Each structure stands twice: as structure tokens, then as C-alpha cells.
Amino acid sequence: MPSQTYPQLNNKPVAKKVRNIYKERIKQFLSEGPYKLFNLPAVLDDARISDEEYVRLEVYSVPDLKRPHFKEAIKGTFRPARKGESFGPSWSTHWFRIHVRVPRKAVWLDNKQLEFHWDNHNEGLVYNTEGLPLQGLTGDDERPVWPIPNEWKNGEWHTFYIEASCNGMFGNGDRDQIQPPDPNRWFVLSYADLVAPCHDARALYLDFGIIADAAIQLDQDSWESNVALKVCNDVMNVFDPEDKSTLKKCREFTKSYLGDAIDSPEVYESGQKTFVYAIGHCHIDTAWLWPYAETRRKTARSWASQLALIRQYPEHRFACSQAQQYKWLKEEYPDLFEEIKKEVKNGKFNFIGGSWVENDTNMPSGEALVRQMLLGQRFFESNFGERSVTYWLPDTFGYSPQVPQVCRGAGMSRFLTQKLSWNNINNFPNSTFNWVALDGSQVLCHMPPADTYTSRVEFSEVSNSLRNHKNLEQDQTGLLVFGIGDGGGGPTAPMLEKLRRYRGLSDTVGLLPRVKMGHTADEYFDHLEKSTSEGKDLVTWVGELYFELHRGTYTTQSDIKKGNRESEVLLHDIEYLSTLASLYSSHFKYPKERIDELWEIVCLNQFHDVLPGSAIEMVYDDARELYAEVAKKGAKLVKEAAEALGLSEEPTTNSEIIAVNTLPWPRQEILAVPSSAVADGKSLSQKLADNSQSQYVVMESAGSGLSKPIQGFKATAESAATVIESKPGVFVLENKKLKVTIEGGVITSLWDKEEDREVLTKGGKANQFVIFDDKPLYFQAWDTEVYSLDQRRYLSGAKVHIGETGPLRASVIVELKISDNSWLKSTISVDACIPPSSSVKGGEPITTLSYVDITTEVEWRENHKFLKVEFPVDVHSDVASYETQFGLIKRPTHFNTSWDVAKFEVCCHKWADLSEVTYGVTIMNDSKYGFATHGNIQRLSLLRSPKAPDGHADMGHHVMKYAILPHKGTVNSEIIRAAYNYNYPVRTYFGPKKTIQSTEDILSSVSIDDSTNIILSNIKRGEDDEDTSLGDLPVKSGKSVYLRVYDSMGGRTKATISTTLPVKKVCWSNLLEDEKEELEFETVKINKKNVTKIPICLRAFEVSTVKIQLA
């Protein structure tokens, strides 16, 4: 039935809106531009004051860039300060004492929440007069508002403090944030105001922003977009800056689009299906464009802000990782830590991640990865009563293929990352998937589809959480990880407000995926498990998550890499010696607290911007100091344990020189020892060319334990190492197995005498140094780009001369000028091939592999150059092998696909190998991680010279060792052992002849028999034994020893652990030392000694832990 009132005549023409004009118009409403006074920004405050009658400022500028805590700082001398003043220089700290008085006028007294606004363009932290941190403040309008207590409306003066640090969120980069810091930045205090906000205007501001985004970003043909545009224009038509009552009418329009529930958390209770799980987060780089000392404060600032928001927004859940940061907070801000503990209990502040820091996973050793977890999980468990179940590494530069296995061993079955979305060659094809390790272990992995772990809750990020999801077939949800990050910060109140509005919008008009709050990241993974039949429906990704960017990080900051490798080796030795000393010497207490301290340092420096080399110079000054501390304190620990075992560093009466082999297999080494120690003339020795006070001797050990000089053996022409200048400028190094020809400073021939073949390609030059231009697109310290390979220069013009002349070691020294400022000296040597002495012959064979050892010393002062060394070998294979944690990884040697091209520079540990079935060449190293195998060229990366963010990265003197190890057959366990030997030098001591046998017996208490593939990589005492516990977790009765064992070659293997320790019980344990299934064992008498045999079996590339409970 037609309407009776529909008019017959129409004299009022109505235009169809010209869409693009009306769309442009809506941008004016929130703009600070020329029409500011006529639009919403004009009415955001009801009142704002900063004059001295109501706001008084005093400041104490801390001298010498010190960072005192509250109690000390408030004793400083404060002087009056004012708005508009500048504070600096970079990294200095200024404590403000602020007094405010609220005017006794209705506009102030009737306001439901007054605010203090502060912008010093740097980072601040608000404290109450008791010294409790209340909330962080960040400059440049990022977090400028501190809501003041309502009790302050009483007309009295009230006082609080702001600690202001003269750095931005991203440090003090000179113009560009990743440039080295400008040491002289000053920061203007732009405002310090008392504000009575107009709450309706603020709410409308947020409403309008979102509806405007909907108008602009939603499908332009959709009714949802068209209605959004109409709502925005209706609001602008009604709004009158002179009449604030129009704000209510405006909000009626906006609520027609966003729904009525957006002003409370009830908006999330519509019961409709959720697609986006939003979780608050704050990524705080433990050091990056600022030093560790600043991170301690960033943590307090960021987390205090989150506690305040948790109280204000009941739906807010905040996840934060890195046990180290929690520990700092506990030490330096104990009251704040207690507050956090309460919210952890309430389920609102969620610790996550399980590791000590968000570590690099490419370079740390297997044991170091384990220790990241052990330290992290133990901290969480002892402080919060629980462990983390999710490994959290959004920002790390690539992920080792053993990470899933280590996670599972450390109680974590979930993994979150994001960084692969930065790949600059191939698009990673998954968002939610099962990630499978070398041994087959899996974790449920999620990469937030919004491609960020620092979402600012933009409209597009919410929408991408579904649109950009790559596995919608299996699951239709994504995690939105929001909050200001990298430099800390975390979610802000406007972000939480916006999320409520997004949800309201989805429920009211649809199109935008529905957001949910009030759940934890763990609960999101619970959902994923449920929705994918416990992961069975998910696609898999097997092996390394190679990051196709930041490939320079395997090389940048060479001495930090060396510090890492050396510290890991030192800690291995400390634990091995201390474990045995604690069991056999009644005076020796296992120094767990001191060992933990060193592991904490090593794990801290493995943070994903420290070990990779992407931090500023200040960070490396600290990191170098920390490694020096590890070396010094570690040496003391080794000395104490050795002394407890009857060994001393100086000769005593009736003592003899010996060496401790801390690896669990027999080995022979040529070692420089004091000449006086081998003065008896029984040992074969050779004076060092440069130092007559020392001599080379051949040391040999029958297994882990003591090495002794081989006696009664004379080098023959056949066994000795020799060197000659065969023609002018042509040098020949030779031993029984290898003949090395050096001409023009490079190795022109490497002849394998046993296999009767040339190792190098025809015309190939090995130990050839190459300089590549190295000018990546932007991230200098991080990246080396594929085009760098096209711009190369071979170093030539060497001066060559003979070094050592044999019979134990012979060498040739090559000296090269790199440029006017840089040079290098490379010592190429071979050792004598001494047959193993009879004492060892009966047991397990000693590795008799021979290699060309090279020590290269470099004085490096270059700009944007990359120094590498090449080895062209006569070996053809489409894959090369590289050592990784607890195993090896194979990668292509060709560029068939873009995925192969992307791996033009990769990470290795102690060795990289190129083998055919019959023959291969391994390149070992003592401190390097960057490698490439292109066809038949093996190339070790040595030094880079980026100028940002550290303007002096790698400048200076370096010494590095590497070796060419040719071998019959493919890579095998002998090579694994050789590379261990190369990195774990034997330690020389003097021991009394009387007790040396008993020391030897103790040191060889544990070994692995019946398989050379299974490696006993670490021995340590239990964390919670009666005599080792620090009381952080419940004590377990008795004493125990833990053995870390892994299959190194990739095949199910049986082996036997043999031990002379008094065994009561044996069981498997996980990496966190929880007991698992019991293992059977048998104790038998061998040579009057009780030897316990424990049969074990490991699957391919499995790492496991055996707990021996001692009787």
C-alpha cells in the first residue's frame, strides 16, 4: 500500500554525493591543519593550564650520564625548571619533581578524570613520592598522558616525580635511527600541563577515526563503506565547536555504525564467532640502539604502564617474554615486581617465551640453546610457580632446524614468530603450521598474519589478520600482537579503546574480522590445537626457517662471535671439571651460583641484536667487558676445579707436564709447552720459531682425561712435517698424508698422498682472500646483498716466507696488503703424522685425519668491504653440509630456484663440508659463523665493515683460525670429532707423579662406547641436588650427574654409556631435568674397577639427557 503522505510535488533538489570529494572532506575533521579551530581538535580539552600557580617544576640533572635509582636521585640538588627548556646531552638523566594543584572551579572539579600531559620528546617514568613507578611516558605524543588521582581535587598541592632519560624510544640515532648515536642531542620540554579533558570529544575522536578508515579502506562498492562515509559526513554537519552539546548527537551517529556497547568491555560479549585474537605485547630489545643499562629502565617504564592499563581495562591481557628482564626488574624495582606477580596470578600479566632472552637461534651452540631455556624456565617457575608453554621469538633473524626439538625438551609445544615476513626474496607460505625439527619433533607455529609484533591497532592490521592469513583452509583465526615495541612501550589506552570499536563495528555492520580480547596468547594456542585436531590438520614445514635477509649477522662484530664461541667452550670445561671435582674431592663444592652467573652472561649476549652484530658501539663495549668477565671468572673456576683434582698450573716437585682433554674421546695434539717441562729429552719436541722458552710436543690421551707427551718416539722422514722452497717463490709443506704447494701467497695444490688425488680444482687457488663490495640496501650491520657477490677483488702481491720448519710443525707465512690501512698475515701449517702410541692403540682409535691449519691475523680498517677466504675444491655435489646445534643441515650449492638463491650466505658452526660419496673437504673454524658453498667453491666469511649502527664495527686487530680437512668418503663422525678438537684445546697442567693415575681415573669417569656418532656434549651436576641447590626450586635428594647426548650424523643409533661413577639409578630426563623413564644398567668389574654400562638408543639427530643418580 503506497504511503498516503508521500508528497506529490518536489521543489527541493537533493544531490547525489560526489564520493571522492566527500571522502577527502572527512580527513579534515581530525586534522590539525588550517581548519583546526572548526573541527574536533579544537574541543579535545575542557581546560588546560601550566602556569606556576598550578604547576611547578624542579629538576635535578644527574651528572656523568649516571642512572641513579629513585632513593638516590631524590637526594640530588633540584633547581626550578620550566616548560620550553632543553635537557641533554644524549643518555643523560633528569629527575623532575613536579607539584600540581587542581583549580577549585567546576570545569576541573566536575571532570571524571583529570590528566597530566608531559612531552619531553624522550622517555620518562612517573613515580609517586614513595618511589613506586606508576607509568611510563613517551615523547612525541606517543604516551603523553598520566591520569592523576581523583583525590587531588582537594585544592592542595600534590607532588610526584618524572625520571626523564635523554634518548628516544629508538636511542639517539643521528638523523636516521640506525645511524650511530649523536652524543649531543637535547630534548625540549614541550609541555607539562594539567588538563581537564573533554571525554566526549576524545571518544568521538576515536569513533570517527575508525569509521573514516572504514569509508576509505573497505571495498568501495560495499554498502558498509558507503554508509561509513555518510556517517562521517553527518557527524561533520552536526558538529559545532562552539556548542559541545552537539558531541552527544555526533556520537549517536557514530554508534549507529559502531554499536552501543563500545564504551565498555561488554562489547566483547556478543557471543559471535571470533577471528582475531588481540594480545597486548611490548617488544623490548634487551640491547640495540641503547645499552643494557637503559633496557633495565625501559622494562620498568613499559611494564608499569601495562599494570596501570590492566587496572583500567579489565579485558587487557599483556604478554611479555625474556626472563632476564624480569630478573632485572626484581633486582632494581622490587615493589613493581611484586605488583606484576599479583597480576600474573590474576592471569592478566602473562610471562611467555621460556628463554633467558629472545635469543638468536643461528649461532648459539646446542648447549647454549638448552641453557636459554633452562635459565628462563627456572626463573619463571621459581618466581611465578609455572613454566611457559610457548616459545616467543617474533624478531629473531632466522630459526635453527633444532629449535622445535629444544622447545619440546624444555616443556614448550608452541612457537610464535613473525620475522620471516621480512624475507626479501620469497614469500613464506604459512601462517599457522607445524614446524618440524631435524629429529622430527614438532611445535605448533603461528606467525601473526598482520605481519607485525608491534601493531598500533590500525584498521588495515585488523583486516589483514584474516585477509593475509595463508592457512585459512585449516583455521580462520589470527593473533594480533599489539603495542608499541622494539624500544619498549606496549599498548596504550587509545589502542584498547580502538579495539572495542573494531569489535563493535564487526558486530554492527560486519566486513571487518571480529576481534576478541580477554584471552592470553596461550589460550589462543589452546584454540588452535582444538580447531585443528591437535595440529593434525595443519600443513608442515620441515627444517630450518631460513630468514631471507640479515645474512650479514653471521659475520658482523667478529670479536663478539669469538667471545661467544670461547665462552661456550670454557663453560663446557668448567662444568666437566667441576662436576668430577665435586664428586671426588670432599673440599670442593660445585660452584653452581658462579656457573649460573657466567651462563646468564653468555645467554644475555646471545640476544638477537647483540650476538648478530646489529647493535650500537656502546652495546659492544659492554658485551666485550662481559666476555672478559666470563674469561676471567671462568679461568678461576677451571683453576679451582683442576686444583681440587690435584692439578696445578705451575710445576711442583716431582710433577710432570700433562694436559687435560675435556672431550670424551682419545686425541693427539701438537702443543706448545714450556721447554723446562720437557727437559728430560725423552719426548719428541721442536723449538718454537719465535720463542725459545717453549717447545712443541705431541700430547696424547686415551679418552677424556689426561694427555701426556708421547715419549721414546723419534720423527722419521716419513712421519715429520717439512717445508722447503722448491723454486724461488714456491713453497712446499708436507707430511705423511698431505703435500701443500704455495705459490704467490695462495695454495695452488693440495695433494692427498693416501688417496692419490688433487683436492683443489684445476688452477684453483685456496686460502685465496677476496674483498667484496658490501653496500646493502639499508640495514648495514644486518645485511649483505646478493649483488655484493658481483663486485669482488682477489688480494694479491703477497710476501711469503717460511715459518716453523718441523719436524712436528712446519709452516709458511703469507703477508698481504689489503689497502693503505689494512693488512693480513696468514700462517699455513701442517703437523707431523705421529702414529698413536701403544697405550692408545688397544682402545678406541685416535682420529688420524690430517689438515692444513691456517691462522690469519688481520688489521682491518675498511669501509663497506667484506673479507672472505675461498677454497675451490675438486668435489661436485648439489648439497653441502653445515654443522648446526646437535646435528647438521644440508643446503643447496646451486641456484635452481629463488629459494636456493636466497641461501647465498648461510650459518654454520664449527665446520662446513662439501662431499661426494667418495671424497670431500671440510672447512673447520674456531670462531666463524658465515659460510657459502657456490658450486665447488667453499667460502668462509671473515670480516665486514658496516658503519651503522656501530660506526666502528670490526675495526681493529683480529686473529682467526680455520683449517682445510680433506677426507675420504662423506662427512662422518671422525670429522665431527676433529672439529670439536679444533675448538676445545687441551689444557696444560702439572700433576704430581704419585697421584696422576688417580686423577686420570677420575677424569675418564664417563665415556660413550659402541658408537662414534653419538656425542656426549656436556656433563653437569643436577640443578637441585642437595649440595648444589640455590634454594630457588625444591631440592631433590642425593647427588646427580646429567649427561647431554645427541646423534650427530642423523641415524638411529645404539651406544653404551660407561661410567665408573657409583650409580644408584639412571633415567632419561628432559632438558629441564625432570625425570622421565628409567634406564636399565649393569655394573661389572673391569680391571678391579666397578664400571656401569648403560645402553641407550637415540633416533636420528635426537638430543637427550641422561640423569645418573649417584649412590
Ligand SMILES: [Zn+2]
Ligand atoms: Zn627485537
